[in-house]
Structure formats: structure tokens, C-alpha cells
Amino acid sequence: MTFSCRSFVLLIVVVTAARSGFAQSVSPGEIARRIDQRLGVDAANETQFIGNSEFLRRLTLDLAGRIPSIAEVHEFHDNKSESRRGDAIRRLIQSGIYYRNLATFLRRAWVPQADTREFSAVADGFELWLANRLRDGARYDELVAEILTLDLSKGTAAKATPIGFYDANMAKPENLAASSTRAFLGLNLDCAQCHNHPFSRWTREQFWQTAAFFAPPNRDGNSQMKLPRVKVPDTELEYEPTLLTRTEFDLPKKLDSVSLRGVLVDWVKSDSQRLLAKNAVNRLWAHFFGEAIIEPLDDLSRDEFQVGDRAELLNDIAGAFVESGYDIDIVVEGIVSSSAYRLSPSRPRPASVEVSAVSSSGPVATEAMSSRAIVSIRGLTGEQIYDSLQTAAGLGLERKDLASPVSRSARQQFASQFYVERPGTAERSISQALTLMNGTLVNQLSSAKGNPMLASVLSSPFMTFDEQIDTIFIAVLSRHAREEELRAVKRSFDRQPDAIREQHLGNLFWVLVNSSEFNTNH
């Protein structure tokens, strides 16, 4: 019980301490400062940042998975205090929709198979479980441990369960090994499944040794439980569970499939490379900035990624994540509170700021990081488009927990039709473009009959025509119409004298939801 046991005890101490509050040595503000320092973002240089409307829209899409409502836009603009950005961040992080959005993000990172037809059934239960646990305050490492040490022998009738992780991997040791290392550690082990590759750091032996942790232990001749051995298909080779770092471990007192996977969990939590934290932070970064700190997402251990700006940045935030006791909310709040998060997309940072950027660990922001834009324009996911359309039209969001488990809801169908693998490199298909133009949903929302927002604008006698147009801009694009846009819209209306005002404003809604501005997070 030398290695794993000691680290486990240590971990319990740390976690317990974190829970009681005093060991929480890192605040969101501290994380934000580290990010800005590393990236050399000068908070005083206002020209590099997006405006208030754009900030609220970006923040709400990232934290709540939808655009802000008209009321939220007004509330933000009416709040003139210094802390208004922080107020908006905390309001969103404390909302239920934040957990639902975070659950979708984590499910997609951990069980990406659920976005395919074959395994679609597992998505709902898994996301519901995640949302519930996140709402209960579960820490990131706890969630991973709960998934990896799930007792499969106990059947469950619960709707919210992480069993989907096993279902999506068909409960096969080799699939579970490949998925676990990719999802939780950012390692791509499966290339080594069939044979050794000249450029891969992992061998086939290591792959199957990891897979063996997911095989059930069995009884030997003396009815003693012994470690399982997995056989490599089409060979005579057999392997026992061995950790990737070759770290020795002691057998659990009561050896069964749960405690054997527990060994893996203990190692993951205590691994000195901190891959558990780095992988989480790297994927979160991709969620908020488009491109991850280290790309590809599943090759974190590659040598050239261990040094340089990007490695340092990832180290810093991952370190803070561990310090926080794997508190996702703290890291999320830290990221969105940073000045870097407010940078304009696709705009190279001015070179001058690099002078001011020297941290305690040396000069930062060398070429590698600054040559690329930090924030990229991202395509909206299917869920984001659907929820944003509902929000823009003043309709309530579809409640997932009320949806029928059998028939797929309109939201699920829409989300799967508009699925994007990585928002930062999202492509749109012709079919998707057709659906946004001619599909039933958008056409219903483009008339006052199916769109409460339009209906209320049309029935507001105190509103001028300009104000009505402007309100539709705020509803869909979360910003006021610019002067020249107002003029262009009215000129266009004038050229179509046959249409009545309701038709005009419906057309405007249609045009705006079909714009690239609505369809991206920028």
C-alpha cells in the first residue's frame, strides 16, 4: 500500500481542507490575474477589447448556452457600477442553466460517442446526472472518480446515471481504456492498440496494460481474487494492469472490478504531471476561447508541449485548479473575469504590451502565444442556436427534465442536425443553411403568431417604428441597431410597399437569425 495509499490519504486531507474553506488559497481573481500576466494583456488598453453588448452576449453564450434576453441586455446596460461585469458573471454562474450548459460541455468531452446515432440514448441520463452532481457542488475529480469507479454489478433504475460512459464504450476494456485516457487525461492511447507506431510515445503493451484495469478480476484455483489478464486479439500476448508511469501499486484489500479501477483513479489524482487538471483546463479553455491552449486536445504528454508559453499558461491554470480543490466554478469564473476573455476575436495583440508583461516566473508572452489571436470566432452549437432562437423569440427554454424519454424533443432533433464537433472550426452545411432559411421552426418564429417578442413589439403603441426595429436587433443580436442599419432597413421596407408592418418585422427577424453575426460567438 505504499504509493497509492499514501497519496490517497493526502488527497483526502486536501479535499477535506478545501471543503472547510481555509485551504482554498486561490480565488477567481487570482486566476484571472495569472492568465492576463501570462498572456501579457494590458487591461488599460481598451481598444483591444470588445464592447459591453458583445461581452454580455459572449458571456451568456459561454455560461448559459444561449444569447441574453432583452431584459438581460437592458439590465446590464442599466448597471453603471464598476462591478457590472462581475455581477453578470456571478448571476449566470449561480443560475440553473449554467449547470445544464456545463453538463453538456463535460458530456461532450467525456462521452462524445453520444452525439452519434448509435449511442444517442446515453446522452440524456449522463447529462442529467452531471447537472445534478454539479448543482450539488461536486468537484471535478469527484465526478471523474464516480464515473470510473461506478459499480456496474448494481443495476440502477435511476434516470440520472453515469452508466452511459460504459454503454458508449460497450463496456469493453480496450474501448474504456482509450476513452478514459483521452477524456480525462488528454492522452491518445488508442493509436497503440494494434501495433507500435514509430512516433507515438505509447506502446501496444502500455495500451493493453491500461485496458486490463477495466477487465474484471477473477478467482484463481484457491478461490483467491487475482488480477485480470487481457489478451491482445490475434496474438498470444496477455497483459496485467500496469500504470502508464509504471508506478508500483498495491492490490486493494478487497480486489474487485470497482477497487481495481479505484487504483487507476488514485493514480490519476496523484499523477505528478497533473494531466487530470491540465486536460480539464485545456478543454475549458477551448470552450471559452475557441482554440485550446494545447492542440490537439488529446496529445498533452507530447514532449514539445512541455515547454514554452503555452505549456506555462496551462501549468499555471491547472495548478490553480488543483489548489482550488478541483472547483470548476472557480476556474470558470477566473477565465471569464480575465481581461484576455474580453479581447476582440481574430485581432493580433499589439506588440507594445509585451514589455509590461513580466511575471515572477520570468518574461512571458513570447511569439508562440502572441502570434495567434487569443479569441477566435466560433460557430454556435446546435443547442446554442436552438436555445438562442427561443430566447430571441421570447419563448421559454425547453425543459430537459420534462422531455419525454422516448420521443426526441424538437431541441434534440435541431441540436443534432446542427451538431458541430469543434465550434472554433465549425463548418456549416448546405442542408443546415436550408433549414435556417426554409425550415418550419425559423418560419414560425418569423411571424407574430409564433413569436411572442414580435407580437409584443407590434402591439406596443408607444414604440416608434425605429424603436420596434431596434428591439428586434436587441432580441436577436443583443445590441442596438446602428444608424446606417436602421436607414437600410427602412429603405428596404419602403421598396416593398405591399407588405404590412408585421410582415416587415417578421422578415427582419428572419434576416437577423440568418446572419453570421447571430450564428457565431464573437
Add this chain to the structure above:
Amino acid sequence: MKLRFSRRKALNGVMMGACGWCTNSWLPALADVAAAGQRKPKSVILIWLNGGPATIDLWDLKPDHQNGGPFREIATSVSGMKISEHLPTLATMAADFSIIRSMATREGDHARARVLSLTGYTPQGAINFPAIGSLVAHQFNVADDIPSYVHIGGRPTVTGGGFLGPQYAPFVVGGADRRNANPPAGNVTLKVEDLTPDSTSVLAQRLQLQADLQAVTARPTSQVVDALESARERALRLMNPKAAAAFNLDEEDKSVRDSYGAGSFGQGCLMARRLVERGVSFVEVALDGWDTHANNFERVKDLSQQLDRGAATLLKELRERGLLQDTLIVCQGEFGRTPRINGQAGRDHWPSTWAMMLAGAGIRGGQVVGKTSADGVSLESKPTHTADLMATIFRSIGLDPRKQNMSNVGRPIRLADPSGEVVEELL
């Protein structure tokens, strides 16, 4: 400015369409298309047998061995060339197609094997390999309102255009959606969803407003935004009724539609014929359900009948219309299935020895390439790898497999992996 111009053009197209709908006559439009194509560019139709077909029960039977199962072999119109009894119509047309019985690949996982089969390359690292459909569409670069790479009836393996970009991504017709576990079976009406606006006059108003607003809005430079705009442009061009008509099977006689078979595969073959007639470079028609781990023979029999009817009618019509010499037909899945029959009367994944079919374009028909052992487990001839097949496909449609495209990692990538050798006896 270019953007505005094309949008106006699209707008005009839709407006013209409004008149077209009134008279309900497509014939002049079709005549235009036919007259314009003096020299028809080459096309490819990939009949994709999704799931990994038991080719030991289609093209390379082993009736004298216990691995052979219950199916019988039948003679074809080419002496010595025998295929499954459940492909009787194709058997009468054997002079039009050839079989490779020496396919040997290394990927036994569906996803990886599909990527290998469709891109010609083993999935690796950051290189975003395009599917062969995108490569062919890109090479021929036929300018048209109809997308040059169309996938019918399933879900394409590579959904984007790889490093060639979204304009070469497959356009999907009639596919089940991504997460729909139970797509409807049987008599599927193949159509392009949301292709027709509810009201053309309202659409015209909206496009006008869109153009007016775009004129005063600056568009940020971004790959994602470019992809969005490009998709919208192409969607608008496709809505032009002349282009949209390509996907309207109602324009065909009922007898023709019936001859292809009622299912989405048969109707997909008919749509493929209509699309290559209009110069579409690459069409994939998917027939799903070949992952027969259990109950192999009953399922393969049913699937074979669909395949036989659809593919044979397609071959026949292409020949009758003088299109076969310019259209390559490729029929395969991601791998074969174990010669040994498992306990559930099924066959499992088997990439080591399998067979596929080729016809049309530069392919000499009536040939059988390669030979497997009596039990089907090993090869008794030189193996044909995916790279060899890819090189052969490109050559047969007049493309140089060694041609390079710049990839997303800044390294040029050849159309076919340079290790591939053309199977000369087929050309």
C-alpha cells in the same frame, strides 16, 4: 461586391423559379442542361455498403467449404465468373463490371476503417484528410448550382471537406439525423429537406432586406464566418428551381422508379443517375445494415436483393443513356466479414480478405482480380490495399493519383497514398 452580385443572381434565380412554378414546366430547363454538356466530365458513383458487408456471401463464395454457409453460387454472363445466387440480375450483366477478390486492409474498427476506405489514408494526427468524393469534386471543379459531391441515404464518414474546405463537403440527401436511433425503414421518399420556401414572394422580400443590410455591414475575416456565408450562398443557388429539380424524383416515370426498388437505396441509385446526368462529380449512395454479427444469411439475402435491383438498374440505365463510359461505379463497404461463421449464424469484422466491385468509366468489365484460399481466410494472390484501389479509381477517371494538394498542416498530400499501385489488369 462579389458577394452581393451572387446574392442578386440567386435572388433572380428564385424569382424566375416563381414563374417556373406557375407554368409547372421543367422541360426547357432540362434541355438546356443536356445541350450545354457536349463533352461530359467524368463522374463517380460510390455504392457504400455500410457496416462491412460479408463479401464472402456476395462476390467470392465458398460453397464447398463450411465457411461458405447456405448460399449457392450462380454462373454469370462471363464464363468462369460466379457470384451469389442473390445477385441474379447483376449476374446477367457481368461483362459490365469487375470484381477484386484480394482486398486486404488493416483496420477492423468501423470508424477507423471507414475513414481509411473513404480517404485512402489511415487516420493520423492533425491531418484533416478529405474524402475521395471531395478530392474528385475538387479536381473536376465543375461549376454548378448543384453541389458537386452528394451523399444519399446515410451519413457521410467525413462530414466536412477536409483540408479542401467546406465547399467540397458532401451534400447530404435523405439521411437519418445524427442522433435518431430509429430512422424510418422502407419506402423512404428521398428529398432534400427544406429546399423549397413556403412562399417565394416572402423569400424574395427577405433576400432583398438581407442584401440591403449586408451592404452596410462589415464582415469580419474568420474561417467560421466564411464557411457560414459560403453555405448560405450555395444553399441559395441550390434553391434555384432548375438546380433543385435534380433532386425531384417525381419527374421520373413510375415504371422507372419502380425498377430501381422502393427503398431509399433503390431510389438513391435513381437520384444518383439524375445527378451524374447533370454533371455532379461524385455521388455516394448508402445501403446500411451490413454489420451482421448475428443472423448473417437472412439479412445478407435481403440486402443483396436490394443491392441487385438498384445497382443493376443503375448500370443498365447508365449504359442505355451512354453515360457508363464516363461514370465509374464503385461498390464496397469498410471491410469484409469473418469467413468463419459464429455461434449466432453471424460473421464478425474481417479486414484481411474481402472483395469489392468496380464498373464503368475506364474499367474493363468481366474481370476477376485476386484469389482467396478455399476457406476464404487467406490470400493466394498479391494483396490489394486501399492505396492500390484509390490509385486505380483515380486513374480510371483520368486523374493522376500522384497529384498533390496542400493540406492543413502545410504538407502536400497526394490524391492517393504514394505506396498505392494501379491494378493495371482492370484498365
